[in-house]
Amino acid sequence: MSDDDCEALIVGAGFSGLYLLHRLREAGIDARLIDAAEEPGGIWYWNCYPGARVDSQVPLYELSLPELWRDWTWSERYPGWRELRAYFRHACDRLELWPHMAMGRRMTGAAWDEGQRKWRITTGSGETIAARYLLPCLGFAAKAHVPKIAGLESFAGEWHHIGHWPQQGLSMAGRKVAIIGTGASGVQVAQEAAAEAAQLTLLQRTPILALPMRQEALSEEQQEREKADYPALFAARPLTRGGFDVNGVEISALDVDEAERRRLFERQWQAGGLRFWYANFADLLTDERANRHAYDFWRDKTRARITDPALHEILAPSEPPHPFGTKRPSLEQHYYEIFSQDNVSLVDLKRAPIERIVPEGILTAQGLVECDLIVFATGFDAGSGGLTQVEIRGRDDRSLADVWRGGVAAYLGAAVHGFPNLAYLYGPLSPSGFSNGPTAAEIQGDWLRDFLVKLRDGGLTRFEANAEAEREWTASVAAIGAMTLFPRAKSWYMGDNIPGKPRQLINYPSVVGYTNYLDEVAADGYRGFALA
Numbered sequence: 001m002s003d004d005d006c007e008a009l010i011v012g013a014g015f016s017g018l019y020l021l022h023r024l025r026e027a028g029i030d031a032r033l034i035d036a037a038e039e040p041g042g043i044w045y046w047n048c049y050p051g052a053r054v055d056s057q058v059p060l061y062e063l064s065l066p067e068l069w070r071d072w073t074w075s076e077r078y079p080g081w082r083e084l085r086a087y088f089r090h091a092c093d094r095l096e097l098w099p100h101m102a103m104g105r106r107m108t109g110a111a112w113d114e115g116q117r118k119w120r121i122t123t124g125s126g127e128t129i130a131a132r133y134l135l136p137c138l139g140f141a142a143k144a145h146v147p148k149i150a151g152l153e154s155f156a157g158e159w160h161h162i163g164h165w166p167q168q169g170l171s172m173a174g175r176k177v178a179i180i181g182t183g184a185s186g187v188q189v190a191q192e193a194a195a196e197a198a199q200l201t202l203l204q205r206t207p208i209l210a211l212p213m214r215q216e217a218l219s220e221e222q223q224e225r226e227k228a229d230y231p232a233l234f235a236a237r238p239l240t241r242g243g244f245d246v247n248g249v250e251i252s253a254l255d256v257d258e259a260e261r262r263r264l265f266e267r268q269w270q271a272g273g274l275r276f277w278y279a280n281f282a283d284l285l286t287d288e289r290a291n292r293h294a295y296d297f298w299r300d301k302t303r304a305r306i307t308d309p310a311l312h313e314i315l316a317p318s319e320p321p322h323p324f325g326t327k328r329p330s331l332e333q334h335y336y337e338i339f340s341q342d343n344v345s346l347v348d349l350k351r352a353p354i355e356r357i358v359p360e361g362i363l364t365a366q367g368l369v370e371c372d373l374i375v376f377a378t379g380f381d382a383g384s385g386g387l388t389q390v391e392i393r394g395r396d397d398r399s400l401a402d403v404w405r406g407g408v409a410a411y412l413g414a415a416v417h418g419f420p421n422l423a424y425l426y427g428p429l430s431p432s433g434f435s436n437g438p439t440a441a442e443i444q445g446d447w448l449r450d451f452l453v454k455l456r457d458g459g460l461t462r463f464e465a466n467a468e469a470e471r472e473w474t475a476s477v478a479a480i481g482a483m484t485l486f487p488r489a490k491s492w493y494m495g496d497n498i499p500g501k502p503r504q505l506i507n508y509p510s511v512v513g514y515t516n517y518l519d520e521v522a523a524d525g526y527r528g529f530a531l532a
């Protein structure tokens, strides 16, 4: 990529960034892309910890472009990070994106130049790129969260956050490993560590309500047969609530008898993956009594796999720690079985909180957890973190971090008043965390391409979200969220996982609702934006 000015600078080479690059270049817009990573893949570059694999099944978890899927085959239904990275290289090859990409370049700051109507973006290597449009596609988990625990600097062993795992890999064989955090990442790395480590200790604050993945090996022949159905499958994605293939059944869990309820639960449970979450009864996430039925089903199924009864109450409590599915479920392959191994133990941090880290390990209220490797599976400053960790200064020279200090506000979960010609994808107040990633990438990417083409064709060079439109959108996300059970959990969906972060639902909870709204805005002449 040359250092010349460009029309649109995309930051981030995950699904959103690459798809947008492809669509903009196809439309004749001079778009370029930078990314701090050495290879494309976004989250699949940084999160290369043992066991990292996607929890949405392929082909739903890939782009719908026939030139990509026609000659691509996966080895597993839920592929791991290595295979996903290879897929991203394949996408860059097939779509001929490489000449327009510069890897290993981190955006370190950006400032709007009103006189020139351009963004000036600085990178870690000291260069400045000028671009008419700045389009951050940073993913929802671009900023790792390492909680402040006293004494970490005194630790004699090694520690890593799963989002900054060493690219050269790291053996856990024969080591004493402690994992803090039992979200999706903690579960995945624990399954691998249990097989290798001399001693594995999991430090759990809240139990994860994990679902069986039911991994499946895929043959080339099977996928060739399935490819006949791909177009219909991809067309269905934006019309569902979660960007998957189907919605749940359109009836209440309370309108059927116990036997029928169990039949549906059992069907989705056996189908595996996240289906028990996204393809369940219509009121799973809106009615507490309906939700409780699902929780009880999950608890009983899970307890049946935990051999030590003393762990039942810690891993699968009688009473739900939060309504089922309001904190993101994860997929597991043999998570509950590892606790019957002699080399695995569990610390319930609710009973024995961490006091400090000492050179030999982690000191809890119940004693020392000896270890030589600490894995922080403690999550991310989700949604806004990736955008606010970089100094992005808008028209009044205020930074986005400053503007969002009291909470995120953005029109369509993409554009911010005071920040002209900036549109971020897969970020806060869009469906991102509630959407299958590639689905959101395509919905937002297509819409933004159309918008920028419309500006170009109309001889326009500036857009800015109106303050009123931004207020309305932000309020509507909160209002829709209030109709669900999501605010009932302390989760990253609500910003609760980061000390001091304002509490708000950070994602728009319906992909199809979002798709329809974007279409309306476009049909209405891109209402809510000031165009110049």
Ligand code: N01
Pocket (backbone or CB within 6 Å): 053, 054, 055, 056, 141, 147, 180, 181, 182, 183, 184, 185, 186, 188, 203, 204, 205, 206, 328, 331, 349, 377, 378, 379, 380, 492, 497
């Ligand atoms: O992070 P998380 P994650 N002391 O925030 C605990 C996606 N993802 O990286 O629940 C002790 O979910 C925290 O405890 P609590 C997926 O969308 C997808 O696992 O706050 N513990 C929790 O247990 C997922 O939801 C895939 O009480 C502390 C854990 O750390 C999202 O990424 C794979 C703590 C954090 O869980 C994030 O998942 C991986 C502290 N001070 C991730 N602070 C797949 O596609 C936090 N915790 C498969």
